[in-house]
Amino acid sequence: MKIIKLLSLAILFTGAIYGQVATKHAITLELAKKIAVAAENKANQMNIDVVIAIVDDGGNLVYFERMNGAQLGSIKVAKKKAVSAIFFKRPTKAYQERVAGGNNALLSVDEILPFEGGAPLVYENNYIGAIGVSGGTPEQDGIIAEAGAKILEEVAK
Amino acid sequence: MKIIKLLSLAILFTGAIYGQVATKHAITLELAKKIAVAAENKANQMNIDVVIAIVDDGGNLVYFERMNGAQLGSIKVAKKKAVSAIFFKRPTKAYQERVAGGNNALLSVDEILPFEGGAPLVYENNYIGAIGVSGGTPEQDGIIAEAGAKILEEVAK
Amino acid sequence: MKIIKLLSLAILFTGAIYGQVATKHAITLELAKKIAVAAENKANQMNIDVVIAIVDDGGNLVYFERMNGAQLGSIKVAKKKAVSAIFFKRPTKAYQERVAGGNNALLSVDEILPFEGGAPLVYENNYIGAIGVSGGTPEQDGIIAEAGAKILEEVAK
Amino acid sequence: MKIIKLLSLAILFTGAIYGQVATKHAITLELAKKIAVAAENKANQMNIDVVIAIVDDGGNLVYFERMNGAQLGSIKVAKKKAVSAIFFKRPTKAYQERVAGGNNALLSVDEILPFEGGAPLVYENNYIGAIGVSGGTPEQDGIIAEAGAKILEEVAK
Incomplete structure (x- = not known):
């Protein structure tokens, strides 16, 4: 598998130079569902x-799902956490900490939601998407999002 | 009436398992009007x-009503307090206190209005809606909203 | 099961009169996933x-899912079809036909998307939600949405 | 009563000239509730x-009320009909007829909703507000709105 991966990276690189059109890894619906199952299982385990x-x-x-008892306010929050994580290529926790530290200027950026629970989905150093979770405390949301994002490590094996 | 209620809850539960269709309580216009009368009476009593x-x-x-002297800015504020209270299943006072305590990150969530005066309407542990009040100080708005929300306790008897 | 259902309806009625709190059926995530699987299967079968x-x-x-090759424009269209179908308690096809027949006035209503592919989810005469599908022709979207909505008939048995 | 009215008009007129600040008739919440009761009674009578x-x-x-079985899509439509009727000082039926007659350009005006059911509230030649009704056919909505607006004639006696 390792050889194939190196080869694949080589081809990506070659492609980019040769034809000035790059190639990128991309999330599939099947993968998104796997990530969601892992996150949902963690949420059920934590009873949230x-x-x-x-x-x-x-x-x-x-992909999007709202568990039966989840508050409606989490619909937009979860989406915005996911957008925040991919638009700025970092977990939303990073922004939670900055705003908590007094950096209110970040509130002027529409796509930033400064609460834990948004995590980029990274595959072989490629940001292929993000997961956003809302419904528990920011810390709980972060744990559930991570349970989903971690699936990428197994997929990569 | 108690037997009917217990039975009803049992069926609720059965229904949810059997057909994956749940059952939930719902607010009616008649109830909303009763809640509004209670809130309006309290507002009149407080002269606001x-x-x-x-x-x-x-x-x-x-349901919506604007009392004669109420400021126009309260139209959207009252609605947003109500939405905030049902979307996050808690009184808006909870967010007022957090933002006052320094949690500015909450300002990035569009559906949160962090001022007292929004209260969920809860009937037999079901969130069936919410009331939002605006026009006085946040504390006054909160008292008036509560006067409305309290009606549910009598209905439940 | 029939007796329990009749009893449940009786209590629904009693509850509404007694406490002015109504009772209604509600969709669950489990049911939504079943509906989505039926719709996705139909889409795969039609190769769309x-x-x-x-x-x-x-x-x-x-619930929301975007199949791998689906166009991005369908994200909002599918959602708006679903909202249209539940907000006006009818399939979006009804509006497609009216606008095609010259009723352009309907275009002034923001929540109406006048293309086939949105269908209400009805359970025991209760509108419990709606499904919206976008990606094929309006007719194809309509067939796929119907394949999902039809699941309710089996659940109701 | 007639004398008082003439006197009142005289004072209005005088006031406008003297201080360049006019006086206008204004709707009250009490009046709005009366109008709503008349409209709701008509709707009940028509079983809509x-x-x-x-x-x-x-x-x-x-003032705003949603009767129990009314479709959610009517929330914004009723409001927009009311706004349309006061912003353009005519019943929305006027626009329905124009758009039906091919005048699609009207669809570019955000505040126009070209369906019957919006009627201005006129008191002594003053436009003091408007009522918007949605839930039935445009014609039915128009009848119900008119039942509400007509109350002004009795108030004026």
Whole structure:
């Protein structure tokens, strides 16, 4: 598998130079569903009803589910966490900490939602999308989002 | 009536398991009007002109009234307080206190209005809607909203 | 099961009169997933990549998936078809036909999307939500949405 | 009463000239509720569930109610009909007829909703507000709105 991967990277690189059109990894609906199952299982295990939103590398929605008891306010929050994580290529926790530290200027950026629970989906150093979770405390949402994002490590094996 | 209620809950549960269709309580216009009368009476007693907005469990408007002297700015504020209270299943006072405590990150969530005066309407542990009041100080709005929301306790008897 | 259902309806009625709190059926995530699987299967069978959106009785998103080749424009179209179908308690096809027949006035109503592919989800005469599908022709979207909505008939048995 | 009215008009007129500040008639919440009761009674009589919205002379909401079975899509439609009727000082039926006659250009005006069911509230030649009704056919909505608006004639006696 390792050889194929190196080869694949080589081809990506070659392609970019040769024809000036790059190649990128891309999330599929099948993968998004796997990520959601992992996140939902973690939420059930923690006994919390959440909304799970998964976007692609363009910030566009691929998959969404609202667990039965989840509050309606989490619909937009989960989506915005996912968009925030892919648009700025970092977990939303990073912004939570900055705003908590007094950096209110970040509130002027529409696509930033400064609460834990948004995590980029990274595959072989490519940001292929993001997951956003809302419904518990920011810390709980972060744990559930991570349970989903971690699936990428197994897929990569 | 108690037997009917217990039976009803049992069927609720059975229904949810059997057909994967749940059953939930729902606000009616008649109930919304009763809630509004209670809130308006309290406002009159306190000599304050307010806007009263009542939404259902989906955050959709059921009833609205603007008392004669109420400021126009309270139209949207009252509605947003009601939506905030049902979308996050808690009184808006909770968010007022957090933002006052320094949690500015909450300002990035569009559906949150962090001022007292929004209260969920709860019937037998079901969130069936919310009331939002605006026109006085946040504290006054909160008292008026509560006067409306309390009606549910009598209905439940 | 029939007796329990009749009893349940009786209590629904009693409850509405007694406490002015009504009772209504509600969609669950489990049911939404079943509906989506039926719609996705039909789409695969027809060899079309679509977006599937399912909302509850308040027009709030419960489930969403975008099949791999589906166009991004279908994200909002599918959602708006679902909202249109529940907000006006009829299939979006009804509006497509009216606009095709010259009723352009309908274009002034924001929540109406006048293309086939949105269908209400009806359970025991209750509008519990709606499904919206976009990605093929309006007619194809309509067939796929119907394949999803039809699941309710089996659930009701 | 007639003498008082003439006197009142005289004072209005005098006031306008003297201080360059005019005086206008204004809707009250009490009047709006009366109008709504008349409209709701007519709707009940016709066995239709509608949304009733009443705005003041500035197009700002004074009163709103959604009858129990009314479709959610009627929430915005009723409000927009009311705004349309006061913003353009004519019943929305006028625009329905024009668009039906091919005048699609009217669809570019955000505040126009070209369906019957919006009627200005006129008191002594003053446009003091408007009522918007949605839930039935445009014709039915128009009848219900008129039943509400007609109350002004009795008030004026």
